[in-house]
Amino acid sequence: MKADLLATIVLPLAVSAHFGLNYPTWRADSLAETNESISQWSYPCANVQPMQNTSLQRTPWPLEGGSVSLDLNHHWTYLFVNLGFGAEVTNFNISLNPNGGQLINQTGNGTFCWNQLRVPSSELLGLTITEGQEASIQVVTVGDSGSALYNCADIVFTSNATLLAADQCVNSTGVTAQSVELSSASNATGSSHGDHSGTASGSAASSTSSGAASSLTVSSFMGLLAAGVLVL
Template sequence: MAILTFLTVLTAALPLVNAHFGLEYPSWRANTLSDENESYSQWTYPCAGVPSNATGNNVTDWPLDGGSLVLDMHHPWTYLFVNLGVQINPGSTVSNFNYSLSGQTFWNVTGNGTLCIEKLDLPSGFKPKDGDRASIQVVTTDSGSALYNCADITFRANATKLSGDKCKSSDNVKAYQVQSGAASSSSGNGGSSTTPSQPSNTGGVAATGVSTPVLTSVVGLAVLFAYSMAL
């Protein structure tokens, strides 16, 4: 708890950034960028201050083996973490995001615009059933405080990931999977998508492995902060 408190205070002390991000798919709990939702703040852990199903209808059907994610990125670069929390009791707010959907580490995303990840694979051993409710937490952080948004989902056997024409990233947006080994890279053509944890040369987002030793201490702080807050 002392470490978590220290990281929270230290991260909050970093210069705040003006830019935020949008969660386009699955549908976010509420539009935390709207002037009509001034009570919500993307700086508020774990979900910008928005409880589950605040609007009663922003719940997206998601495939049993993982689905798509679409973000509207407003930062020149950011570190991206995606987590999953399971609803324990019907109607309760999901606030414990103890599953990572970011691969074995996290992503470094560069460029402003749309980022579409065609499929987020579920953790090994996690087998949801049709009708199970959960929430997806998206965390971004760069030189300022971490930002949060969440989306409520229902796992469905008949749900599918987004098709190629609906999952297109901006030409200038690239996602880099941070790895613990030597760096490797792949690039793709503009206007489509990819799965960052599994590099492909057919997608619009270049999924590149970044060697951990080249990252700055800010990255280390971001990793510790995001994972500690998810526990």
């Protein structure tokens, strides 16, 4: 009886600490209990393989970049959105974070949506995105525990794809985000998103980061995430 009660209490807490990928369509619902092998703790994609769900198709995404919508359940979290090319992606080595790939600090529980995260220029990518190019998007969140959670979505670049409509890309009340510039000193300062790299729904916070300060550089921070290991 006590064990059942404990499970009833703990399970909702565990689920609430995770996050949902609303758009593009994620590879699998990693919050569902139907497949015990799926876990958001598992790098790089919650232990879900590309197109594992054969009933789903790749989400069409604009050639220059598209919308990303998340359902977040932490009081605050660091966000990373990464891109990898190919049908069987093994390396998510391209950052879609705005402002040149800066760390994003999101605060508040609920929906957070970028109307458009732009793909870096062909000069930076070293390739030109073409019609029908297959790729996958990886979303990583890091909360106050320092542990990373992962979800992925499979996409196909096409000129026929459109951004989410305005009424489909709306932040929940109290949900904001800002870029965080990490330096060698033990401090972090925030700056609003720049439209040249990505456009977030609603207004971005302008105060300093509410997350834990870190002495890591952005590049080393991303490197630890890419390796699936992170300790703050």
